[in-house]
Amino acid sequence: MSKVTRADFDKYLMGVYCPAPFVAVKGSGSRFWDDAGKEYVDFGGGIAVNVVGHCHPEIVSALEEQAHKLWHISNYMCTEPAITLAKHLVESTFADKVFFANSGGEANEAALKLARRYAFEKFGKEKSQIISFYNSFHGRTLFDVTVGGQAKYCEGFGPLPGDIVHADFNDLEQLKSLISKEKTCAVIMEPIQGEGGILPATEEFIKGVRQLCDENDALLIFDEVQTGFGRTGCLYAYQHYQVEPDILTSAKGLGAGIAIGAMMAKDKVASIFKPGLHGTTFGSNPLATSVGCKSFELVNRPEFLKDVNVKADLFRKHYAELNAKYDCFKEVRGIGLMIGAELKDETLLKKITSECLNQGVFVLTAGHSVIRTVPALNITTDDINEGFARFDKALSVVFGK
């Protein structure tokens, strides 16, 4: 491969991202390296994707093994890895059936289409309203951005899909005023709003939403693209609340770094999808689903999931120490290894994340004022301690202390 530079990124790629000022070249566990050989502690986990870190040997083996067997054959055939992964997901969740997509956004697109079609067939075409929440994020298809609760992602892309309304998150009264038996086909929510700023739904709210959906014959869709796959210490976050959705979407950690999404549903809903009603060329492909099977095997073990909260406690301890020293966080929130630290002074967000990179630790942002850490779920104690030592140095530069 010929040598390319960060400047070539701006020359050859469309400008929808503003990547760091280097080219990332390799990763191992929770560390990665740039093209100048500099090493970074990774608290971003590929945006909550690399659940077992970079290049986990068992994931690499699963990929290699499948690469020598069958990569892609189309959905005219079924393959062992897709069936096995679907069986794992069904046996460990509320769902009876799975549809595989290639991303979280696609999984949500499929969920929203399924919900609309379900309501159309069971109740008629008037029941098409989708209720979502302000500040939510569900992906980048036109349907997803319209359903998502952030206007900036749909401005200028209209005409947008219709009959979509929004309520304030954690405000049951507002939802009550919008939902109706005649019109509402589905309510979609993230159990913890991720991109919006790591804002957990209250237990009362989640239970109330379920009840309102039941009373109004509306489907409840949990978007667990970010909260799912062990991130909060349960396989899926809904399992903390004893509230089951009708449809759930998963992606990110499911593939541990390979592109895959899943939309899961109970039989009464899933049975609406008949041959030809929905589909994708690459969904269910054996390469992605075989990696998904290995990712599932590694993550869905009680010891592994329990350890997520042990690591999360260490993160929180470090955040508390940083706050004691710099008095910079208004609140540190989240569940498990989905942690957001809201800054008192949001104008410092960019400065802090850039200085973190300078010091060799990669942290993400969420919303306009939150530092987000969503590392690999198997991040080691040494990596956590080293990452926070670098984070501390970054804050000492920013605050001049």
Ligand SMILES: Cc1ncc(COP(=O)(O)O)c(C=O)c1O
């Ligand atoms: C909750 C949620 N839903 C959907 C998506 C979209 O997933 P993808 O980028 O894989 O399309 C994201 C991505 O950040 C997400 O956090």
